[in-house]
Amino acid sequence: MTDKEEWIDIGSTEEVASIPLKSCKAGTTALAISFKDGQFGAVSNICNHVGGPLGDGRLDGDYIICPWHGWKFHRRTGVGEPGFEQDRVPAFPVKVESGRVLINVAAPSRRVKAPHRPHPLSRKPERAPGSLRLVGISTTVMDTANPRFSGSDYLLDHSLKAASELGADTRLIRLNDLKFRACEGYYSKAAQACTWPCSITQMDASDELDRVYDAFVHWADAVIVASPIRWGTASSLYFKMVERMNCVQNQITIANRILIRNKVAGFIIVGGQDNIQMVAGQMLGFFAELGFIFPQFPFIAHSRGWSHEDMENNVAMVRNSKELAEGAGMLAKRLLDLATRLIAQDEAPASIERGGRKAHRV
Numbered sequence: 001m002t003d004k005e006e007w008i009d010i011g012s013t014e015e016v017a018s019i020p021l022k023s024c025k026a027g028t029t030a031l032a033i034s035f036k037d038g039q040f041g042a043v044s045n046i047c048n049h050v051g052g053p054l055g056d057g058r059l060d061g062d063y064i065i066c067p068w069h070g071w072k073f074h075r076r077t078g079v080g081e082p083g084f085e086q087d088r089v090p091a092f093p094v095k096v097e098s099g100r101v102l103i104n105v106a107a108p109s110r111r112v113k114a115p116h117r118p119h120p121l122s123r124k125p126e127r128a129p130g131s132l133r134l135v136g137i138s139t140t141v142m143d144t145a146n147p148r149f150s151g152s153d154y155l156l157d158h159s160l161k162a163a164s165e166l167g168a169d170t171r172l173i174r175l176n177d178l179k180f181r182a183c184e185g186y187y188s189k190a191a192q193a194c195t196w197p198c199s200i201t202q203m204d205a206s207d208e209l210d211r212v213y214d215a216f217v218h219w220a221d222a223v224i225v226a227s228p229i230r231w232g233t234a235s236s237l238y239f240k241m242v243e244r245m246n247c248v249q250n251q252i253t254i255a256n257r258i259l260i261r262n263k264v265a266g267f268i269i270v271g272g273q274d275n276i277q278m279v280a281g282q283m284l285g286f287f288a289e290l291g292f293i294f295p296q297f298p299f300i301a302h303s304r305g306w307s308h309e310d311m312e313n314n315v316a317m318v319r320n321s322k323e324l325a326e327g328a329g330m331l332a333k334r335l336l337d338l339a340t341r342l343i344a345q346d347e348a349p350a351s352i353e354r355g356g357r358k359a360h361r362v
């Protein structure tokens with residue numbers, strides 16, 4: 001705190017006291033103004049984490065809870081909540097004169113950002129040397145205690161086996177085995193609130209989608225996503241994963257940073273009834289926006305057709321089809337061939353000015 005003075009009137013006492021917490025400007029200074037137990041408080045409106053507007057949050061006793069990810073700061077001193085006192089946002093002197101609330105914007109306390117251990121996912125994406133690496137993502141949902149035959153999983157197994165025979169390291173991730181939260185819409189608060197790594201991943205160590213993030217951003221050269229068709233679209237688990245991938249795409253939006261470089265994607269789509277083109281279109285569009293690249297003919301698919309309700313026969317058809325199994329292997333080969341060329345050329349830029357759907361400047 002300095003002894004400089006520049007007192008700015010922010011309103012009458014009744015007016016300012018009528019709202020327990022609000023964002024406000026005093027000259028050019030953005031403030032979180034609070035009133036509780038007869039005392040006014042004024043701290044910087046900018047959260048230490050990634051800049052959330054503290055005055056738009058809520059009070060928990062004398063602590064302001066940031067509306068973006070819940071960090072807490074004392075409403076009058078700016079000091080972080082117990083256990084995090086090293087973190088401080090600037091606090092400003094407040095006085096009441098002649099029924100008016102005045103803030104000395106020239107004498108804030110110092111902002112202190114305590115070092116926070118970076119999340120392991122936040123490391124720079126760099127391809128580690130070694131064999132080609134292919135991850136298969138199974139998105140089908142089933143009762144694991146009573147497993148059933150899944151056509152999409154069956155073909156994904158064939159892809160992984162073929163990749164392995166071609167000398168690649170493989171990994172299979174079944175979304176059905178992971179415990180992960182649905183996207184809670186941090187982007188809907190503000191683009192900057194949707195962080196990389198994902199806000200949920202950073203806040204909740206028990207959330208297991210970090211395995212998919214790690215595979216997509218860091219480990220894999222090639223990705224195959226396998227989905228059944230459910231009511232004409234991809235599986236619900238696929239969409240649960242996709243919504244959580246917004247943080248990867250959002251880095252392009254808010255930081256012009258492409259996390260996915262020199263990586264290829266392909267898809268396996270299996271359904272009893274049709275709509276393959278729509279499912280494939282969604283998958284291609286979404287993975288393109290993440291930065292993945294596709295080989296020629298980037299998906300294989302099968303469906304029995306609209307007029308057939310005999311799913312037992314569909315199961316038998318997939319299980320007995322040599323062509324589909326071979327097709328799954330050939331898909332893996334196309335992906336690995338393209339990945340090899342991309343890695344050798346290493347031409348993908350780390351940023352593209354106004355890439356993808358952000359062609360319009362944001």
Ligand code: FES
Nearest residue numbers: 047049052066069
């Ligand atoms: S908790 Fe404030 S910006 Fe994240």
